[in-house]
Amino acid sequence: MNTFSSGNSTLEHAERPDAGRKEAANKERIALFTICSNNYMSAARVLIESVHALHPEIDLFIGLADKKVEWEGLYDVPAKIIEAESIGIPEFHRFAFQYDIMEFNTAIKPFMFEHLLEKHGFDRVFYFDPDILVLKRLDSLIKYLQDGASLLLTPHLHVPAEGDDDPNDFTIMRAGVYNLGFLGVSRCGETLNIIRWWMRRLHRHCINAQALGIFVDQKYMDLVPGFAPHARIVHDHGMNLAYWNLGHVHLQQSGNSWRADDQPLVFFHFSGFDPRHPTTLTKHSKNFRNTQSVPLKSLLAHYAKLLFAAGYGQLPNAFYAYGRFESGTAIPFHVRRMFRETTPDWPGNPFETYEAYLHRAAPIGSCIRKNLVFTNFQHHLWSFFANQRMRLDPDNTEHLRDLTHWYVQxxxxxxxxxxxxxxxxxxxxxxxxxxxxxHLAMTNTNRPDVSVVGYLRTTSGVGMVARHTLNGLAHSALRVEGVDVAHGVVSDRSDRTSEKHLKDQVAGRVQIFANINADQLPFVLEKMKPVLQPGYRISMPAWELEEFPKEWLPAFDAVDEVWAQTKWIQRMLVSKIDKPVIHMPVALTLAPPQKLPRAHFGLPDDRFLFYFSFDFLSYIERKNPEGIVEAFRLMRRRNSGVKAALVIKTMNGHFAPEKQSAFIELVADDPDIILIDGVLNREDTLSLIACCDCVVSLHRCEGLGLVVAEAMALGIPVISTDYAATTDLVTPQTGFPVDYRLIDIQPGQYPMGEGQRWADPDLGHAAWLMGRVIKDTESARRKAHCARHFIEMHHGREAIVKRQLQRLTELTLTA
Structure with a gap:
C-alpha cells in the first residue's frame, strides 16, 4: 500500500515561492544533488568537484542508487552520500526490484527532492545528472528561484528540429519536452505538490515505455507548466547543452571557457559519452561522430581527462546491489516487467522470494506429461511475445513441449x-x-548390479570423476565393479586407488560410462565389444561450452540414459536427445589430507597464498591462468604492503610446449608467483590445496570445476567466475562469484568452439575480491564454512549415493 502525503505541508498556503525573500540572501540554504549507482561515481565526482570549485557555499549531495561498497577513495568527494534505502521510499525492496538500473536511478529523484526540502529544510534545491560538467557559476539559476520561480526546466530544443535525423521534433515529443538531467526548485507549496504527485507516479510507473507516453521520470514534466503557474522555462543556450540541441548553436572557445552563441556555456550535458572514444559525442545519435569542431573536440578531451582522473572504468559493474536475486541469479528485464504487471503487491522482499515463484506452475498449461510444467515465468514470456501467443497454446501438450524446448534451448x-x-x-x-x-528386467543374480566404466587409473580430472562415482557406489549395498579404459589416454595413468574394484568384463545390469565424452564413447564401446554384456547403459558425459556439439549427439543412441554431472550439462542436453537426462552430481566427499607443512612444497610461511591448478590438456585458453596472474598483480598494486603469493600447479605442459613456455615467461620474473609443475598423487594434491588460503578459478567455462569443489570440501574460500557449471557450487553465500561478460570464442581456441561464447571474467572485480578475502578474514571464513556444509549436504558421498540409488530403484520398479 502506498503511503504518500497528498501535500498538506505548512507551506501549502504560500501564494508564491518568493514569500519571505526580504530575509537576507545569506540565510538562504541551497543544496545541489546528483544520483548515481556505484559504477557512475567517477562521473558524479567530476560534477560535484566542478560545482564545489565554483560554489563552495552550496551543500552537495549524492543520492546513491545502490549500496556502499568497500573501495578505497570511492566516496571521498565534497558531498554527503545518501543511500536510496535511507530516504523513506515506501515498500523499498519492491520499488527497487521492479526497475532496471536506469529506471531506478531516475525513479528516486522526487524522493531525494522531498528529502532535502522537507527533512533537511533547504530553500532551493538543484538536481544535475552525474554526466554534466558545470563550467560557470549558477548565479542566474539561483536568481530565477529567488525572483519567484517554483521550478526551473530546460527544454531539449530551443528551435524546431524538422529534419529526419534523430533527435528531431518527433523523437523529442516521445522522450519529453524538457530534459530532466537538470531541475531546480524552490521550497514552496506549489513545488511540494508537484514533487509528491511525481513521487506517486514514479513509485510504480518510472519505466521506458514511450509508446504508452511514459519515459522514466522525464515525460511527466511535460505536464508541469500546466500544473505550476510559477514554473519557469530556461531558454539560455548555455544551460544543459548536449547532443540534442548542439546542432542549433554555435560553440566557441576562448582559453578555458566556452560559449554557446553569445552566451557563456554554464553546463554541458555529456549524455551517452564514452571517454574511451572521445571523437564520438554520444552513443545515442549518429551526429557529431568524428566531425567535431575544434571547440567541441577540446571540450570532449577536457572532460575525458577529468573522468579518467576520477577513476573512470576502474569499478566493476558487479557492484550494483539491486541487479541480482539473493541467490546470485541475475534479474533480467522480463522478470522486472512481470513483477510490475502481475504481482506489484508482492509480500515481503522479492530479492529473496520471487525467484521461487518464477518456477511454480502457472494457472494454465497441459498437465498430461509430468516433465512438462508451464511455469509462471514461461507464462509471462508467452504473453509478452505475440508470435508465441498466436501460434502456440500451452494447454496443448505438443505446443507446451515446443514452448519448453524454446525456453531451454x-x-x-x-x-x-x-x-x-x-x-x-x-x-x-x-x-x-x-x-x-x-535390460533391467533380467533377473540373472550372478551379474553385478553396476559396472562403472571410465579412466579409473588416469590421474587427471576425468579419472577422478570416474573414481568418485565407483567408490561412492561401492560403499552402498549394491554389487559394484569397475572397468578401466585406456583407449586414447595420453595423460599419466599411475593412480591405483580403485584397483580392488577393477574387473576385465563389463557385466553389470547397469553400466555407467563415467566421464567418457561423447566423441570418445563410440570408440570405447567398439573397443570393449568382446567384454561388453547387455545392460542398461548410462552415459556421464563432460562438456564445457554452452552448446553441446551436434556432431556428437548420435553417440547417445548407444545408451539408455544420461546422468548430467552438473545443471550446466543437463540444460544443454535435455532438449537435444530423446532420452532421460537426469541431473546426478558427482560425489565429492574427500578423505582429510595429511597436514603437510608449506615447506614440503617449497611454499613461504609468511604469505597469504592464492591457489589454482590446471592441466594443459584441458586448454589454457579455457582455464585462463593468465587472467588469474593479471588479477593477482592488480590486487597487489591496489593493496600495497599486503604479503601475498600466487601458487599455480600445472601438469602435461609437454603436450603444449609453446603455450607452456609462454606462460612460464609471463610469470618468470615475479617473485610472488610460484609454479609447481608435474603429477602429484591424490593425497599430495589435496595437501597442497590445504596449505593455501584461497582458491581462485577465473575460468572462461567449466563443465564441473573440480578444483573449486575440492577447495569447498576442504573449507578453503573460493573465488570463481560466476558462469557455467561452478554456479552449482559458488553462490554469494558459499564463496565469491566474479562478474563477467560473454565473448565469442576465437578460431583455434577450443574444439567445437565455432559460433560459441564463453566468459571473459572481470579481472578488476576478481582483484577486489582477492583483496577482500585477505582483509576480511571473518567473511571469508564464514563463506568457507557454508561452502563445506553445502558440499557435504548436496555433494557428499552419502547424499549422492542416496540419489543414485533412488534413481536405480525407480528404473528397477519400472522394469
Missing amino acids: KASREQGLDYRLIEPVALRLGNPARPNVT
Whole structure:
C-alpha cells in the first residue's frame, strides 16, 4: 500500500515561492544533488568537484542508487552520500526490484527532492545528472528561484528540429519536452505538490515505455507548466547543452571557457559519452561522430581527462546491489516487467522470494506429461511475445513441449537470461515418465548390479570423476565393479586407488560410462565389444561450452540414459536427445589430507597464498591462468604492503610446449608467483590445496570445476567466475562469484568452439575480491564454512549415493 502525503505541508498556503525573500540572501540554504549507482561515481565526482570549485557555499549531495561498497577513495568527494534505502521510499525492496538500473536511478529523484526540502529544510534545491560538467557559476539559476520561480526546466530544443535525423521534433515529443538531467526548485507549496504527485507516479510507473507516453521520470514534466503557474522555462543556450540541441548553436572557445552563441556555456550535458572514444559525442545519435569542431573536440578531451582522473572504468559493474536475486541469479528485464504487471503487491522482499515463484506452475498449461510444467515465468514470456501467443497454446501438450524446448534451448541467448533461470525447467524436462528399461528386467543374480566404466587409473580430472562415482557406489549395498579404459589416454595413468574394484568384463545390469565424452564413447564401446554384456547403459558425459556439439549427439543412441554431472550439462542436453537426462552430481566427499607443512612444497610461511591448478590438456585458453596472474598483480598494486603469493600447479605442459613456455615467461620474473609443475598423487594434491588460503578459478567455462569443489570440501574460500557449471557450487553465500561478460570464442581456441561464447571474467572485480578475502578474514571464513556444509549436504558421498540409488530403484520398479 502506498503511503504518500497528498501535500498538506505548512507551506501549502504560500501564494508564491518568493514569500519571505526580504530575509537576507545569506540565510538562504541551497543544496545541489546528483544520483548515481556505484559504477557512475567517477562521473558524479567530476560534477560535484566542478560545482564545489565554483560554489563552495552550496551543500552537495549524492543520492546513491545502490549500496556502499568497500573501495578505497570511492566516496571521498565534497558531498554527503545518501543511500536510496535511507530516504523513506515506501515498500523499498519492491520499488527497487521492479526497475532496471536506469529506471531506478531516475525513479528516486522526487524522493531525494522531498528529502532535502522537507527533512533537511533547504530553500532551493538543484538536481544535475552525474554526466554534466558545470563550467560557470549558477548565479542566474539561483536568481530565477529567488525572483519567484517554483521550478526551473530546460527544454531539449530551443528551435524546431524538422529534419529526419534523430533527435528531431518527433523523437523529442516521445522522450519529453524538457530534459530532466537538470531541475531546480524552490521550497514552496506549489513545488511540494508537484514533487509528491511525481513521487506517486514514479513509485510504480518510472519505466521506458514511450509508446504508452511514459519515459522514466522525464515525460511527466511535460505536464508541469500546466500544473505550476510559477514554473519557469530556461531558454539560455548555455544551460544543459548536449547532443540534442548542439546542432542549433554555435560553440566557441576562448582559453578555458566556452560559449554557446553569445552566451557563456554554464553546463554541458555529456549524455551517452564514452571517454574511451572521445571523437564520438554520444552513443545515442549518429551526429557529431568524428566531425567535431575544434571547440567541441577540446571540450570532449577536457572532460575525458577529468573522468579518467576520477577513476573512470576502474569499478566493476558487479557492484550494483539491486541487479541480482539473493541467490546470485541475475534479474533480467522480463522478470522486472512481470513483477510490475502481475504481482506489484508482492509480500515481503522479492530479492529473496520471487525467484521461487518464477518456477511454480502457472494457472494454465497441459498437465498430461509430468516433465512438462508451464511455469509462471514461461507464462509471462508467452504473453509478452505475440508470435508465441498466436501460434502456440500451452494447454496443448505438443505446443507446451515446443514452448519448453524454446525456453531451454534459446531463451538465454535470445533474451539474455541467466542460465540459472533455465535450469529448473530443464531439470524437470529431463525426467520423462517411462524410460526404456528392457535390460533391467533380467533377473540373472550372478551379474553385478553396476559396472562403472571410465579412466579409473588416469590421474587427471576425468579419472577422478570416474573414481568418485565407483567408490561412492561401492560403499552402498549394491554389487559394484569397475572397468578401466585406456583407449586414447595420453595423460599419466599411475593412480591405483580403485584397483580392488577393477574387473576385465563389463557385466553389470547397469553400466555407467563415467566421464567418457561423447566423441570418445563410440570408440570405447567398439573397443570393449568382446567384454561388453547387455545392460542398461548410462552415459556421464563432460562438456564445457554452452552448446553441446551436434556432431556428437548420435553417440547417445548407444545408451539408455544420461546422468548430467552438473545443471550446466543437463540444460544443454535435455532438449537435444530423446532420452532421460537426469541431473546426478558427482560425489565429492574427500578423505582429510595429511597436514603437510608449506615447506614440503617449497611454499613461504609468511604469505597469504592464492591457489589454482590446471592441466594443459584441458586448454589454457579455457582455464585462463593468465587472467588469474593479471588479477593477482592488480590486487597487489591496489593493496600495497599486503604479503601475498600466487601458487599455480600445472601438469602435461609437454603436450603444449609453446603455450607452456609462454606462460612460464609471463610469470618468470615475479617473485610472488610460484609454479609447481608435474603429477602429484591424490593425497599430495589435496595437501597442497590445504596449505593455501584461497582458491581462485577465473575460468572462461567449466563443465564441473573440480578444483573449486575440492577447495569447498576442504573449507578453503573460493573465488570463481560466476558462469557455467561452478554456479552449482559458488553462490554469494558459499564463496565469491566474479562478474563477467560473454565473448565469442576465437578460431583455434577450443574444439567445437565455432559460433560459441564463453566468459571473459572481470579481472578488476576478481582483484577486489582477492583483496577482500585477505582483509576480511571473518567473511571469508564464514563463506568457507557454508561452502563445506553445502558440499557435504548436496555433494557428499552419502547424499549422492542416496540419489543414485533412488534413481536405480525407480528404473528397477519400472522394469
